Amino acid sequence: MQRQWTKQRMIWLLLVVLWMGVIFFFSSQNGEESSNLSGGITEFFAHLFHPNFEELSEMEQQKLLGQFSYLIRKGAHFSEYAILGMLLTGWSRTFKWNKWIQGGVCWGIGTLYAMSDEFHQMFSDGRSPQIFDVCIDSSGVLFGILAMGVVYAIMTLICQHNKARKI
Helix, strand or coil, X not given: CHHHHHHXXXXXXXXXXXXXXXXXXXXHCCHHHHHHHHXXXXXXXXXXXXXXXXXXXXXXXXXXXXXXXXHHHHHHHHHHHHHHHHHHHHXXXXXXXXXXXXXXXXXXXXXXXXXXXXXXXXXXXXXXXXXXXXXXXHHHHHHHHHHHHHHHHHHHHHHHHHHHHHC
């Protein structure tokens, strides 16, 4: 059993490190590259959620794109760190820690990574660290931890139900 936990722990850790690499890659983009990426996504959603987008004046389009851009960029922060929180939770479950300790360790690691990520952006042209982004990232980590907690609780209930049916 211990060997199985070690194998699972290494797989989860590999997934955590790979995802941290993805986050690092996006943070390494300069301001123009980052804007181009989020700009394309923003235009897609603007057309999707506003069917008459092309009929708007140039000024109205720019205003709408600005509003969507803010939501897309902050949503991306939240989402990428929610995934990190989920992966960290999977990793922490391979230890025999109390659930509160698991959550605290995962949240702490995720938040520290968010802080280091914002610091890292100081070295990318056209990017700057934002305390608010650390708050969004940290909230994303917490959401990911809670989401995985719900998934594990449901899985436990299903397993218990199946065991009870076999008896």
